[in-house]
Amino acid sequence: MENNLTAAPIVKKTLIGQRVRKPDAPEKATGKTRYINDMVLPQMLIGKVLFAGRAHARIIRIDTSAAEKLPGVYAVLTGKDAAGLKFGFVRDNVALKDQVRCEHDEIAAVAAETEEIARRALLLIEVEYEDLPGVFTPEAGALVGAPLVHQNFPGNKSLSFEFKHGDLAAAEALSDYVVDNVFRPHHVTHCCMGTSCAIADFDHNGKLTIWTQTQYPYNYKMDLAPALGISPGDIRVIQPPVGGAFGSKLDVYPYEPIAALLAKKTGRPVKVIYSREEEFKAAPTRQAAIIHMRTGCTRDGTLTFRSADVLLDNGAYTSWGPTIPVIMMRTTSGHYRVPVVDFKAQAIYTNNPYAGSFRGYGNVQTTYATAQQMDMLADLVDIEPLEFHLKNAQKSGEVTPQKSFLRECVLAECLETAAKASDYSRKRKEYAALRDLPGRYKKGIGLASSIHNAGGAKIHKSDGIGTILKVDDFARVTVITGASEIGQGIDAVITLIVAEELGVPLEHVTIVNNDSDIAPWDVGVHASRTTFIAGNGTRRAARKAKEQILNAAAKMLDEPAGTLELRGGSVVRDNCGTPLIELDRLLRRMHFQAEPELVMVSDYYEPKSEPEGAKHISDHSAAYSHAVHIAEITVDTLTGEIKVDKVTVAQDVGRVINRMGLEGQIEGGIAIGLGYALSENMRIEKGMLTNPCFRDYKLITAPEMPPLDLHFIESNCAEGPYGAKGVSELPTIVIAPAIANALYNATGVRIFNPPMSPEAVARAIDETRQAGGRRESE
Amino acid sequence: MMSVETEIRFKLNGREVALMVPVTMNTLSMLRDKLGMTGTKYACGEGECGACTIRIDGKTVNSCLMYAVDCDGRELVTIEGLRTPEGLHPVQQAFVDHGAVQCGFCMPGMIMQADYLVENNPNLTREEAQRGLEGNLCRCTGYTKVLDAVEAVVEAKKCCGRC
Ligand code: FES
Numbered sequence: 018m019e020n021n022l023t024a025a026p027i028v029k030k031t032l033i034g035q036r037v038r039k040p041d042a043p044e045k046a047t048g049k050t051r052y053i054n055d056m057v058l059p060q061m062l063i064g065k066v067l068f069a070g071r072a073h074a075r076i077i078r079i080d081t082s083a084a085e086k087l088p089g090v091y092a093v094l095t096g097k098d099a100a101g102l103k104f105g106f107v108r109d110n111v112a113l114k115d116q117v118r119c120e121h122d123e124i125a126a127v128a129a130e131t132e133e134i135a136r137r138a139l140l141l142i143e144v145e146y147e148d149l150p151g152v153f154t155p156e157a158g159a160l161v162g163a164p165l166v167h168q169n170f171p172g173n174k175s176l177s178f179e180f181k182h183g184d185l186a187a188a189e190a191l192s193d194y195v196v197d198n199v200f201r202p203h204h205v206t207h208c209c210m211g212t213s214c215a216i217a218d219f220d221h222n223g224k225l226t227i228w229t230q231t232q233y234p235y236n237y238k239m240d241l242a243p244a245l246g247i248s249p250g251d252i253r254v255i256q257p258p259v260g261g262a263f264g265s266k267l268d269v270y271p272y273e274p275i276a277a278l279l280a281k282k283t284g285r286p287v288k289v290i291y292s293r294e295e296e297f298k299a300a301p302t303r304q305a306a307i308i309h310m311r312t313g314c315t316r317d318g319t320l321t322f323r324s325a326d327v328l329l330d331n332g333a334y335t336s337w338g339p340t341i342p343v344i345m346m347r348t349t350s351g352h353y354r355v356p357v358v359d360f361k362a363q364a365i366y367t368n369n370p371y372a373g374s375f376r377g378y379g380n381v382q383t384t385y386a387t388a389q390q391m392d393m394l395a396d397l398v399d400i401e402p403l404e405f406h407l408k409n410a411q412k413s414g415e416v417t418p419q420k421s422f423l424r425e426c427v428l429a430e431c432l433e434t435a436a437k438a439s440d441y442s443r444k445r446k447e448y449a450a451l452r453d454l455p456g457r458y459k460k461g462i463g464l465a466s467s468i469h470n471a472g473g474a475k476i477h478k479s480d481g482i483g484t485i486l487k488v489d490d491f492a493r494v495t496v497i498t499g500a501s502e503i504g505q506g507i508d509a510v511i512t513l514i515v516a517e518e519l520g521v522p523l524e525h526v527t528i529v530n531n532d533s534d535i536a537p538w539d540v541g542v543h544a545s546r547t548t549f550i551a552g553n554g555t556r557r558a559a560r561k562a563k564e565q566i567l568n569a570a571a572k573m574l575d576e577p578a579g580t581l582e583l584r585g586g587s588v589v590r591d592n593c594g595t596p597l598i599e600l601d602r603l604l605r606r607m608h609f610q611a612e613p614e615l616v617m618v619s620d621y622y623e624p625k626s627e628p629e630g631a632k633h634i635s636d637h638s639a640a641y642s643h644a645v646h647i648a649e650i651t652v653d654t655l656t657g658e659i660k661v662d663k664v665t666v667a668q669d670v671g672r673v674i675n676r677m678g679l680e681g682q683i684e685g686g687i688a689i690g691l692g693y694a695l696s697e698n699m700r701i702e703k704g705m706l707t708n709p710c711f712r713d714y715k716l717i718t719a720p721e722m723p724p725l726d727l728h729f730i731e732s733n734c735a736e737g738p739y740g741a742k743g744v745s746e747l748p749t750i751v752i753a754p755a756i757a758n759a760l761y762n763a764t765g766v767r768i769f770n771p772p773m774s775p776e777a778v779a780r781a782i783d784e785t786r787q788a789g790g791r792r793e794s795e
Numbered sequence: 796m797m798s799v800e801t802e803i804r805f806k807l808n809g810r811e812v813a814l815m816v817p818v819t820m821n822t823l824s825m826l827r828d829k830l831g832m833t834g835t836k837y838a839c840g841e842g843e844c845g846a847c848t849i850r851i852d853g854k855t856v857n858s859c860l861m862y863a864v865d866c867d868g869r870e871l872v873t874i875e876g877l878r879t880p881e882g883l884h885p886v887q888q889a890f891v892d893h894g895a896v897q898c899g900f901c902m903p904g905m906i907m908q909a910d911y912l913v914e915n916n917p918n919l920t921r922e923e924a925q926r927g928l929e930g931n932l933c934r935c936t937g938y939t940k941v942l943d944a945v946e947a948v949v950e951a952k953k954c955c956g957r958c
Pocket residue numbers: 836837838839840841842843844845846847848857858859860
């Protein structure tokens with residue numbers, strides 16, 4: 018084709034905003050994908066864990082001799098084998114315990130030839146416990162003289178946080194209306210369809226290879242190392258495909274060091290995998306909390322202050338759960354223009370299960386409060402909620418009290434778009450008028466919004482990513498990246514960006530991102546950051562490769578530099594699209610010429626954000642985003658059942674990259690939020706989970722999923738890849754309060770303690786009727 | 796103490812299989828642990844999630860709830876058996892094309908159930924598909940794209956009547 022001027026021009030077609038298939042979907046749809054749960058290694062043993070099954074106890078005696086003698090058993094470990102190997106945020110956890118602090122405390126572990134033998138071995142372990150009085154609510158834990166969960170944490174005090182801005186007393190004096198409520202967001206759990214699993218193996222130099230579901234491979238090494246007493250440098254992390262994560266794999270949990278300790282002891286690979294019941298009991302939860310929130314405004318509907326006093330149920334150990342105030346305070350101070358803020362949070366150890374990070378990370382709980390209080394205040398001021406929201410909505414360029422810089426802010430546009438699309442104002446009035454008339458079924462419509470970081474969150478020293486990109490002699494591209502794939506679809510985004518920049522077919526892009534010995538640093542999948550951060554990393558690397566390729570082409574073809582482009586697998590003249598040489602031929606020429614060159618580039622991208630800092634006054638994300646949800650529901654006032662008829666969504670996505678993946682993230686995020694709002698609830702009685710199965714812990718199923726009307730507002734983020742922002746947490750955050758506000762519109766009741774289960778709603782309606790009218794019921 | 800084993804014979808994805816299984820073993824474990832057919836997934840073991848859905852004599856069942864010995868003399872189709880020599884089965888293809896697959900862990904079961912629904916009801920509506928997939932839990936997708944894919948298969952079948 019070279020110098021063949023008759024060849025048809027190749028027109029530029031952008032892939033940005035198109036619908037691109039997930040590269041791994043065909044393998045997954047045919048059952049070919051080898052998930053970690055499916056993996057079997059030669060010589061592999063099966064590890065099983067003995068859980069305490071009681072909430073607080075001393076171990077008087079433990080006898081493993083019978084288990085050790087069982088044929089097929091290779092190792093039995095107890096607390097003494099992990100003694101001193103503390104890990105976790107505040108080093109309060111060990112892989113195997115010598116004291117019981119919660120139901121799922123790991124007391125012993127067995128490695129055996131088969132799962133059946135391992136199970137039988139567990140039954141042969143004799144443990145004598147002395148049960149101790151426990152604490153099962155943060156209030157109880159905070160009482161003077163309460164039993165201590167950890168002797169070295171007096172008052173059961175775990176982490177605490179504080180942020181104050183402005184003069185609270187003055188703001189209160191200025192307020193014509195103040196709403197003051199206590200919200201009690203509950204315990205829920207991730208319910209990844211693939212249960213927790215790890216496989217560990219040591220080599221003769223003492224280097225550990227661990228196959229794990231982790232979504233943060235590099236910090237994971239740092240966190241796992243102390244649990245084993247080895248160097249992080251001696252850990253290789255391999256991430257096979259996983260059956261979901263949603264934040265649950267953002268920390269080390271004891272089954273992982275247990276697999277490694279068993280592997281060390283036996284000299285063989287050991288796999289630990291949970292049953293569903295074990296998963297319910299031992300996997301992390303979403304942080305439960307008690308939020309005392311107050312918000313004030315003036316008669317004309319201008320917000321004056323917001324205060325939040327938060328007590329967190331830390332559970333028995335400190336994982337990511339009790340760190341959520343980092344985001345809770347951003348919402349408290351940044352959800353609409355709040356001039357005065359007073360936030361404090363204290364986490365209290367209890368003998369309950371402990372929380373990790375979970376999609377929405379603190380913002381699910383906080384927005385449930387802030388978004389309902391916005392609705393209540395609008396009612397008090399007696400203006401349209403939409404108008405009230407618009408009046409207090411920030412605009413581009415505003416800075417929140419914590420110094421979140423809202424560079425591109427389209428909150429008002431999101432509000433107006435969603436309200437118009439759903440005919441919100443008219444329906445709201447109409448339903449409110451019908452509320453107190455007779456009739457079993459009531460309709461309601463509710464609006465809620467929230468703000469979330471959308472360009473990472475610099476809570477670690479770095480929020481960056483490394484990318485290595487090579488283009489081989491056949492114009493096949495390999496991207497070696499730290500970005501983990503956990504089902505969310507970063508694989509499709511990376512493929513799309515490479516194809517966009519280098520003009521190669523999507524199928525010619527391979528991603529290597531699952532081996533810490535190969536791929537460079539990344540912080541992990543969290544904070545809605547991966548499309549933003551890895552998207553930027555990929556684009557920068559691809560542009561470096563492109564520059565090298567086009568420079569070589571210009572020289573070789575004697576074309577002026579800066580006039581060439583890559584398109585349709587060829588080098589073309591940018592202005593007219595005339596193809597000059599096929600890319601693969603060019604690459605071979607570059608490689609095999611007198612001064613040979615290979616195309617292999619690397620990039621380190623660190624977003625322009627500021628470290629969170631101890632004072633929490635920093636522009637900690639490279640972007641922020643808003644979403645508005647309007648939920649339309651029908652309430653059966655007899656049974657209390659809420660049917661969600663439709664949800665209208667307007668979200669600032671910056672710019673659409675892969676439209677199909679984006680829709681999937683919003684739809685899936687809403688499904689998790691719906692479960693949180695309506696049905697999911699870990700029923701924990703005196704520290705013991707009473708519903709560890711899908712029959713009694715109800716996820717949203719296909720018939721309950723409402724139709725969604727999605728509107729993507731493109732604010733074109735200057736720092737984002739092609740303008741994109743992170744998207745995937747907001748859908749989980751905003752839906753519950755939208756339903757809560759719709760419930761109020763329909764029935765006049767509010768539920769402060771989610772979920773809005775039929776029992777809770779029916780009870781609230783009954784109480785309201787008995788009280789002779791509308792009442793805000795707890 | 797190992798449980799009693801017995802020999803069973805059945806057809807798996809069109810091929811004859813004969814093997815010894817413990818009488819207490821369920822079909823899901825037999826497929827995964829004895830036959831290495833790991834396409835079918837475990838996610839609850841109690842008939843509550845549908846991840847282990849396979850076809851037996853044309854009907855879909857939760858393989859975790861069925862004893863392996865009860866497969867004797869019957870015909871099993873698993874997700875691995877859906878693929879045709881020409882490529883993906885139309886239901887699999889529709890799931891891929893419509894973005895119905897995220898982590899994918901629920902998908903073998905979801906696709907087996909979806910295939911059963913469209914095969915047995917050429918006029919399957921979206922509501923019927925929702926009800927028919929009620930027993931298949933997915934934590935990632937919110938089912939919307941799953942239903943889009945199923946609708947597309949129903950439509951495509953209507954137009955050519957062959958697939
Ligand atoms: S594994 Fe069989 S229904 Fe869940």
